[in-house]
Amino acid sequence: MKPRFSSAQKLNQWRGGFVHVECEVDLQSRFTFVLPLNQNHRPETTDKNTMYHRVVLLAEDNRTNSEMVSEYLGALGYQVIIAQNGEEALEKASETQPDIILMDIQMPKLDGLDVTRLLRADPRFASTPIIALTALAMLGDRERCLDAGVNEYLTKPLSLKKLSEVVAKLIS
Numbered sequence: 001m002k003p004r005f006s007s008a009q010k011l012n013q014w015r016g017g018f019v020h021v022e023c024e025v026d027l028q029s030r031f032t033f034v035l036p037l038n039q040n041h042r043p044e045t046t047d048k049n050t051m052y053h054r055v056v057l058l059a060e061d062n063r064t065n066s067e068m069v070s071e072y073l074g075a076l077g078y079q080v081i082i083a084q085n086g087e088e089a090l091e092k093a094s095e096t097q098p099d100i101i102l103m104d105i106q107m108p109k110l111d112g113l114d115v116t117r118l119l120r121a122d123p124r125f126a127s128t129p130i131i132a133l134t135a136l137a138m139l140g141d142r143e144r145c146l147d148a149g150v151n152e153y154l155t156k157p158l159s160l161k162k163l164s165e166v167v168a169k170l171i172s
């Protein structure tokens with residue numbers, strides 16, 4: 001009788017599954033992989049900076065901008081939800097409880113500053129990171145945005161790389 005080896009190792013760091021290996025010397029080996037198939041399961045990684053399934057609410061009335069930002073952040077693994085005006089931004093913030101909000105300042109119905117003030121007055125969004133996005137470059141704009149309660153301020157045209165860096169920093 002040939003010696004038989006059996007081992008099972010639980011790989012907690014790897015998708016919560018485990019691999020089981022049975023082998024007999026000079027004979028066939030059997031490998032069993034057990035992986036959870038749960039639709040709600042988030043891809044796991046030891047990297048705490050993973051962006052998978054982080055929800056970004058993008059409040060932006062300019063469709064070209066929103067598509068560009070959405071595609072870029074989407075490719076990085078974020079789930080991007082778009083609101084096309086200030087009122088919609090408030091509605092979708094309530095519906096989706098985003099991890100971070102990108103706030104265009106010049107929007108119809110309610111501008112980004114008003115939306116930010118309303119969100120900050122709501123305990124659910126008191127500490128949600130908000131990044132102001134604005135084409136305005138007048139002196140004092142930065143202060144107006146910070147006074148309204150945003151965490152960061154980026155001017156258009158946006159650097160998508162810079163935007164993704166700021167998002168990653170604020171979300172972690």
Ligand code: MN
Nearest residue numbers: 061104106107
């Ligand atoms: Mn706008």
